[in-house]
Amino acid sequence: MSGIKNKIIILSDIHIGTNEPTNWYQSSIHQPYLVAALDYVIANSAGISELVLLGDLVDFWTYLPDQTPPDFYNDLPSVKTIVGANPGIFGFNKPASMGPLAKASVMVDKCVFIPGNHDMTMTQDMLNKIFGAKITLEKAGFYSPMGDKHIVCTHGHDFSMMCAPDFEKANALSPLPIGYYATRAGAYYANQQLKKSGKKNVAELPNTGEPSGVNFTDADYADIVAYAATHSVGAGIADAIYKVTGFGWDSTITLPQVAGHSWPKTTTLDKAGSNFSDLFDTWKNKTSPNGEKLGYTGAWKALKDPDVDNNLAPYAKEIAQSSLSKIVVMGHTHVPLDGKSALQELKTESGSNFIYANSGFNCPSVPDMNNTANPKHPTFIEIEVLKSGYAVSVRKIVHTNGVYKVADKPLMGPVTISA
Numbered sequence: 049m050s051g052i053k054n055k056i057i058i059l060s061d062i063h064i065g066t067n068e069p070t071n072w073y074q075s076s077i078h079q080p081y082l083v084a085a086l087d088y089v090i091a092n093s094a095g096i097s098e099l100v101l102l103g104d105l106v107d108f109w110t111y112l113p114d115q116t117p118p119d120f121y122n123d124l125p126s127v128k129t130i131v132g133a134n135p136g137i138f139g140f141n142k143p144a145s146m147g148p149l150a151k152a153s154v155m156v157d158k159c160v161f162i163p164g165n166h167d168m169t170m171t172q173d174m175l176n177k178i179f180g181a182k183i184t185l186e187k188a189g190f191y192s193p194m195g196d197k198h199i200v201c202t203h204g205h206d207f208s209m210m211c212a213p214d215f216e217k218a219n220a221l222s223p224l225p226i227g228y229y230a231t232r233a234g235a236y237y238a239n240q241q242l243k244k245s246g247k248k249n250v251a252e253l254p255n256t257g258e259p260s261g262v263n264f265t266d267a268d269y270a271d272i273v274a275y276a277a278t279h280s281v282g283a284g285i286a287d288a289i290y291k292v293t294g295f296g297w298d299s300t301i302t303l304p305q306v307a308g309h310s311w312p313k314t315t316t317l318d319k320a321g322s323n324f325s326d327l328f329d330t331w332k333n334k335t336s337p338n339g340e341k342l343g344y345t346g347a348w349k350a351l352k353d354p355d356v357d358n359n360l361a362p363y364a365k366e367i368a369q370s371s372l373s374k375i376v377v378m379g380h381t382h383v384p385l386d387g388k389s390a391l392q393e394l395k396t397e398s399g400s401n402f403i404y405a406n407s408g409f410n411c412p413s414v415p416d417m418n419n420t421a422n423p424k425h426p427t428f429i430e431i432e433v434l435k436s437g438y439a440v441s442v443r444k445i446v447h448t449n450g451v452y453k454v455a456d457k458p459l460m461g462p463v464t465i466s467a
Contacts, residue, residue, distance in 0.1 A: 103164025
């Protein structure tokens with residue numbers, strides 16, 4: 049299909065912040081990798097129809113509890129913002145200079161942003177502040193690039209009890225979920241590790257980037273279940289956050305003041321227990337992609353699968369089954385499917401083949417990238433629409449001899465599937 053724009057690039061979980069020590073993305077380390085990915089889009093734009101930014105482009109969560117999380121953009125130069133802290137990505141409004149993200153967005157036919165959990169409060173107005181960019185906000189949970197219903201993209205946090213938006217009346221921070229408390233407390237824990245190790249930021253620590261903010265184990269999950277027997281699941285999760293991070297029940301969490309949200313100026317971990325007292329009942333009454341209520345078992349799975357096991361494969365199967373899609377792409381977990389592969393051909397309950405791809409984590413720490421046994425790579429998904437089907441690849445960005453570039457060969461794939 050030479051000369052036809054038949055490719056889709058899907059990039060997620062970049063987590064651009066203000067380069068605070070507790071931010072996973074550090075521009076001094078990760079910006080060259082991201083620029084290389086965007087340069088790849090620009091250089092190959094003649095064949096790329098869509099660039100999909102599949103959530104957690106930026107990060108409003110990974111900040112110390114006593115810090116006020118930043119604005120995305122502010123006209124006042126004295127105010128620290130995500131855009132202002134990263135001109136190498138977002139460019140300069142004054143003087144006018146487009147950054148690589150804006151350039152990539154206008155070189156393709158369409159650039160779409162789908163919010164994740166760490167940037168769920170992003171708006172179209174915010175995206176419009178990126179000088180020269182042409183990025184469309186898609187709030188719908190499932191998105192099909194190029195209008196092709198055989199392809200479904202979703203960040204993945206909507207299946208997570210800890211990270212899905214929570215609109216219950218009892219939640220004073222709606223739509224922020226209980227995972228927001230976990231991530232702010234997780235930043236406190238990370239800062240303690242930095243003090244002990246003498247490292248400058250979390251990008252110098254191994255095993256960073258837990259999507260729910262804390263690394264819950266099977267033992268922590270069992271404790272939550274036991275605690276919920278006499279309290280509530282919400283209180284059990286808050287108790288587990290306290291035990292894992294050491295962040296005090298009554299210690300203050302400073303909140304951002306975001307237009308359109310009437311949040312208090314501060315909160316505490318203790319308040320999470322009351323704010324999310326009905327969390328489990330809410331999840332029991334939610335419906336799965338196939339239209340069935342989750343019920344008791346499904347609600348517990350919504351905590352265990354995404355937030356403990358970092359596994360979205362069961363939900364990819366449900367999406368493929370209900371939508372008859374051939375390709376399901378998600379991000380969020382920061383790890384491949386079941387820790388095995390970011391690209392696999394699976395079967396739905398009815399026996400139909402489909403491809404599940406995970407777009408990965410684009411700000412792994414330096415020790416994690418240098419781990420020879422199980423290295424983490426900044427990655428993205430590339431889908432090529434063929435005459436009779438699709439080819440899906442995981443592409444990685446590499447740093448060799450001082451040069452950052454997308455590797456010539458895919459990290460995984462291409463895996464093909466018929467239409």
